[in-house]
Amino acid sequence: LVLQTDSTSSLSRNLREKTLTLDTLNPQVKAVEYAVRGPIVIKAGEIERYLEEGGTKPFSEVIKANIGDAHAMGQKPITFLRQVVALCTFPELMDSPSFPEDAKRRARRILQGCGGHSLGSYSASPGVECIRKDIAAYIEQRDEGVPSDWENIYLTTGASDGIMTILRLLVSGKDSSRTGVMIPIPQYPLYSAAISEMDAVQVNYYLDEDNCWALDINELHRSYQAAKQHCQPRVICIINPGNPTGQVQSKKCIEEVLHFAYEENLFVMSDEVYQDNVYAPDCQFHSFKKVLYEMGPEYFNSVELVSFHSTSKGYTGECGFRGGYMEVINMDPEVKAQLVKLLSVRLCPPLAGQAAMDVIVNPPQPEEHTFKQFHQEKSSVLGALAEKAKLTEKILNAVPGIKCNPVQGAMYAFPRIFIPPKAVEEAKALGMQPDMLYCLRLLEETGICVVPGSGFGQKDGTYHFRMTILPSIEKLKVLLGKVRDFHIGFLKEYSGLE
Amino acid sequence: LVLQTDSTSSLSRNLREKTLTLDTLNPQVKAVEYAVRGPIVIKAGEIERYLEEGGTKPFSEVIKANIGDAHAMGQKPITFLRQVVALCTFPELMDSPSFPEDAKRRARRILQGCGGHSLGSYSASPGVECIRKDIAAYIEQRDEGVPSDWENIYLTTGASDGIMTILRLLVSGKDSSRTGVMIPIPQYPLYSAAISEMDAVQVNYYLDEDNCWALDINELHRSYQAAKQHCQPRVICIINPGNPTGQVQSKKCIEEVLHFAYEENLFVMSDEVYQDNVYAPDCQFHSFKKVLYEMGPEYFNSVELVSFHSTSKGYTGECGFRGGYMEVINMDPEVKAQLVKLLSVRLCPPLAGQAAMDVIVNPPQPEEHTFKQFHQEKSSVLGALAEKAKLTEKILNAVPGIKCNPVQGAMYAFPRIFIPPKAVEEAKALGMQPDMLYCLRLLEETGICVVPGSGFGQKDGTYHFRMTILPSIEKLKVLLGKVRDFHIGFLKEYSGLE
Known part of the structure; x- marks a missing residue:
């Protein structure tokens, strides 16, 4: 225990040694990395706040393509799912004619399985x-x-x-x-x-x-x-x-x-x-x-x-x-x-x-009244995702220095990006991964937030980023166009071709 | 890898060594104990199933006083809380006149703070x-x-x-x-x-x-x-x-x-x-x-x-x-x-x-329409708990060999119980804690599920159990009466006073 006697108030906060510091923290926690919400995303948040407070950038909004967060990108919930959960949450709605019987049946069954028939147990x-x-x-x-x-x-x-x-x-x-x-x-x-x-x-x-x-x-x-x-x-x-x-x-x-x-x-x-x-x-x-x-x-x-x-x-x-x-x-x-x-x-x-x-x-079955709407909503989401998967692959592969495997499934493209040796050197001098430099530049210049491949692991000497295919088709097209323009400019800048 | 060649089907399941066994399991996991959902509660579940399947016991239901699970013991949710969560879950309800404006205002504010204004992000x-x-x-x-x-x-x-x-x-x-x-x-x-x-x-x-x-x-x-x-x-x-x-x-x-x-x-x-x-x-x-x-x-x-x-x-x-x-x-x-x-x-x-x-x-304020009902529900729950705290202390302290401190707060009584030396010996012979023997007997004879004090720690040579005060007053009275009768019988049995 170190107790100093300096009386200035700004210092008094630091008078006493902290019990928990970066030196005494569990080193296994320190070793943890989680790129999907890592430094690039923290930076994106800062830029968002800066824009909100009236700051100006070459773009008007940050597009967060860093995480598979569908609703945040505008995807609508499946109505039936929310009806069932709302009924379970507030069972008084069982009397409401605006909720379908199919949803009520499921909610009743779930609540039967809960202590005191409450979602709160x-x-x-x-x-x-x-x-x-x-x-x-x-x-x-x-x-x-x-x-x-x-x-x-x-x-x-x-x-x-x-x-x-x-x-x-x-x-x-x-x-x-x-x-x-x-x-x-x-x-x-x-x-x-x-x-x-x-x-x-x-x-x-x-x-x-x-x-x-x-x-x-x-x-x-x-x-x-x-x-x-x-x-x-x-x-x-x-x-x-x-x-x-x-x-x-x-x-x-x-x-x-x-x-x-x-x-x-x-x-x-x-x-x-x-x-x-x-x-x-x-x-x-x-x-x-x-x-x-x-x-x-x-x-x-x-x-x-x-x-x-x-x-x-x-x-x-x-x-x-x-x-x-x-x-x-x-x-x-x-x-x-x-x-x-x-x-x-x-x-x-x-x-x-x-x-x-x-x-x-246990979704609506063909013989249930709720099936049609459910099926329509489900197909619409999955159909749009399939279209966006194809679109993303196609647009990215048309950019020189980007190669993207087909997005056969899941919600992400993980294109390989060529990073010129001069950019690699610059990144190393800054003590960061070359694809982190790339993604930070992309974010600063376009407002697009993607995650460097180094956060997921990749073969030495190869560089990638992960982006979700979740934005709406219109937004995705804009996003991909900006990535293309940025990439071409980045190549020019670091290949000395300007 | 051990591959035996026995062909009987009951044995074939065990042909191959498991990768994960009690011997190879993380020993820190093995060391974990959690009495609140421990052996006594597993036993209570077995008895419950036995009763459901038509088995007979000296009681008709198991009363789970082992865990602070208020709704499972019949406590009703606070209406306003559930209204807000239901509105957040299914925002179409914002148009419903049966939901109060106070709740809608809060739900809107919460959803404003959510990505895509959805609880799903x-x-x-x-x-x-x-x-x-x-x-x-x-x-x-x-x-x-x-x-x-x-x-x-x-x-x-x-x-x-x-x-x-x-x-x-x-x-x-x-x-x-x-x-x-x-x-x-x-x-x-x-x-x-x-x-x-x-x-x-x-x-x-x-x-x-x-x-x-x-x-x-x-x-x-x-x-x-x-x-x-x-x-x-x-x-x-x-x-x-x-x-x-x-x-x-x-x-x-x-x-x-x-x-x-x-x-x-x-x-x-x-x-x-x-x-x-x-x-x-x-x-x-x-x-x-x-x-x-x-x-x-x-x-x-x-x-x-x-x-x-x-x-x-x-x-x-x-x-x-x-x-x-x-x-x-x-x-x-x-x-x-x-x-x-x-x-x-x-x-x-x-x-x-x-x-x-x-x-x-951020509960309803006195000037809001929802305040009256909210306040009534809140007071009713807390008033009943206070009454049950007092009742539990009083009834338990009237039993010879039980001493219960006042339940000043929280949701539990933790009475000290006298366990006769003969019962202590019997428990030790069975390889269990004396208060575990006591609680198992209580469960088997009365259907009341409480947790032995040894699961929480206690001074050597002292014995306790933890019970919640959550059952309704009527049920709590029955429960405490049964505990009293059981305890008196237990003392008699092991003190050789029968």
């Missing part, structure tokens, strides 16, 4: 029982009859919560430096952030950019063997459809991954939050679970697999509800009991998010 | 800006003018989330065995669970049962000095009003704690989720922050303090919304940036919970 820690049952039924239907046991379903606070919880089971603080977690590169930075926070070993396997970001089984073997020299890889994470890379995995590729996991005794975490976001006509979503089933009982009864889903993506885009679930296959029953115990410390996932998840897995 | 990681501002204004009013800066307010997913996050900053995996976390005993087991999960050192300070569970400053010193022999205590956690102990701290006592924290350079975590739950006429809630302010600028500008609040308790009891906030005082600005980064990995707290929190800090 805690649910069981794995979630409301009838919602877990609806999810299991949905998975069985999605997977054309592959059995799903509702007791394997755990509601979560968004998919992120589930992913962190499962990693927590696998990584021990004391042995963390021995636990290898295999993740794709590029990856969604929740994974690297969780690995940093838990001080585990990040084991990179690189997706094949030259092959539409496909997962190459030989690369998995290489990565695994290399990692075994210094740690024990215990778990492999896959994101399908890919974030930030937008690829949709083929069935054959999934089989290879599962066979590999089986052979090497790896726990499989399959991030399938974009399962409803497939746009390329020649692509189809295959769940890891269904593929595992089709590989036969030797696989289906042994590989430990957790699959994650969310209310935040798909056609609903309900990020703010923090809804999600995970299905846990072949987990040791004693470990499952430990999982339930760990979940119970945080009591339960938010009930409104659980209700939203229920609507997604 | 992510908020900034610390929460919606206007809600943070409302919270700061509320705190200033509560604390009679002590300034509150909205940028110090962070919305959370229930208070638990905030408490875990702050501990995460303070405890490093690598140095965890050197970080001491001071907690009261008895405590709310979230604290011990978090400490186990992070592998930190739990430093117990005992509340004084003989003095209405007051916090004794001498005991703080004793505890701290003892802990310093083997670790570095960095943080002190206080729960006021107390959970499970129900005491309300005096202003003098809070001053002593803050002075102690100042002297020993401890980070202060003040769990104030029961701040609206004070029943004893001679008690009053004093916030740690206000007391710190009144101690003068030397204290107010230096002691690092985080205070937690929640939508789950008070008079609203909205547990399922997972709403809450923390106010962070004197945190190093660099550490605050790290906190925001850590929060951003989980994106944001649920928006419906944030909206619910907003209503709690």
Whole structure:
């Protein structure tokens, strides 16, 4: 304890040593990086405030294409989903003739499953029982009859919560430096952030950019063997459809991954939050679970697999509800009991998010009155996304020095950008990644906020950025036009061609 | 990898070694205990199912007095709160004449603060800006003018989330065995669970049962000095009003704690989720922050303090919304940036919970039309709780072998129970805590589910249980009568007086 006696008031704030400083902070927290809301986004917020306060820039608004936040980009909620959640929130609306009977039926059923028939009570820690049952039924239907046991379903606070919880089971603080977690590169930075926070070993396997970001089984073997020299890889994470890379995995590729996991005794975490976001006509979503089933009982009864889903993506885009679930296959029953115990410390996932998840897995059926509007809204969102995926790829690929793989699924383009050596040097002199320099310049000059590829990981010497395809078609065209003009100017400036 | 070749189907499930077993599970997860949803509650669930399936017991229903889950015990939601959240969820209701203008105004303001004016978008990681501002204004009013800066307010997913996050900053995996976390005993087991999960050192300070569970400053010193022999205590956690102990701290006592924290350079975590739950006429809630302010600028500008609040308790009891906030005082600005980064990995707290929190800090005012109903509902809940607090204390203290301190605040009674030596021996032979044996017997014989004191911590050789005072008065009377009869029978049985 250091107590100085300086009496000036500006200094008196710093009289006493702080208990918690950057030096004494948990170094694992310090090591965490999360680019999707990182420095570039903080900068974007500053510029937004500057504009609001009457400041001038070469643009009138900041367009945040940094995060898969559909409603923030103007996507409208699915009416039926909101009707059900509103009915659950304020059951007096059950008497209102303006709410459809289909929605009331679902709301009544959800409330029946809640303590005191209220969304305000805690649910069981794995979630409301009838919602877990609806999810299991949905998975069985999605997977054309592959059995799903509702007791394997755990509601979560968004998919992120589930992913962190499962990693927590696998990584021990004391042995963390021995636990290898295999993740794709590029990856969604929740994974690297969780690995940093838990001080585990990040084991990179690189997706094949030259092959539409496909997962190459030989690369998995290489990565695994290399990692075994210094740690024990215990778990492999896959994101399908890919974030930030937008690829949709083929069935054959999934089989290879599962066979590999089986052979090497790896726990499989399959991030399938974009399962409803497939746009390329020649692509189809295959769940890891269904593929595992089709590989036969030797696989289906042994590989430990957790699959994650969310209310935040798909056609609903309900990020703010923090809804999600995970299905846990072949987990040791004693470990499952430990999982339930760990979940119970945080009591339960938010009930409104659980209700939203229920609507997604139990949507209006063709024979219901609400089907037409629901179907129309759903198709409209997914149709527009497919169009924007195509448009983004096309416009970006027409720019010299930009190469963009097809956006087969998910919500992002992850184009490769050529950055001239002079710009690379300048960035290094500034102590920043070259694509961070690029994205900062893009933001300052156009108001467009995208995330540097370095925040997701990329092969050395390659540069990318991630942008969402969520803005409206009109806005997206403007955005892409500005990116094109900026890029051409950037190339000119740093290639000395001005 | 062990692959056996036995072909019987029941064995084939276990052919392959699991990657994740109780032996390979993160031992810190294994060490976690959370009694509030522990073995006794799992047993209660089993009995409930047994009754539902037509089984018979000496009782017709299980009464879950194990958890502070007000709505599950029949408490009705505050109408105004639900109106605002429903309006935010389904803004088409803005046109409905059956929703009051006061609620619409608040909902409109909240939605203005949301991306795309939708509850479905992510908020900034610390929460919606206007809600943070409302919270700061509320705190200033509560604390009679002590300034509150909205940028110090962070919305959370229930208070638990905030408490875990702050501990995460303070405890490093690598140095965890050197970080001491001071907690009261008895405590709310979230604290011990978090400490186990992070592998930190739990430093117990005992509340004084003989003095209405007051916090004794001498005991703080004793505890701290003892802990310093083997670790570095960095943080002190206080729960006021107390959970499970129900005491309300005096202003003098809070001053002593803050002075102690100042002297020993401890980070202060003040769990104030029961701040609206004070029943004893001679008690009053004093916030740690206000007391710190009144101690003068030397204290107010230096002691690092985080205070937690929640939508789950008070008079609203909205547990399922997972709403809450923390106010962070004197945190190093660099550490605050790290906190925001850590929060951003989980994106944001649920928006419906944030909206619910907003209503709690910005309720109807006397000049508003909705005030009368709101005030009536609020008073009715708090009045009933006060009555039940008194009733519980009175009935329990009339039972020989039970001694219950006054329930000055919060939602629980934590009576001391005499357990005869023969029962203690029997429990030990069964490998369980004597109060676990007691509570299991109580559950099996009466259907009443309470939590053994051992789950919260207690002085060696003393036994307690925690029960909520949430059941309706009629049900509570029945419950307490059954506890009395059970206890008398238990004493008789084990004292050989039958």
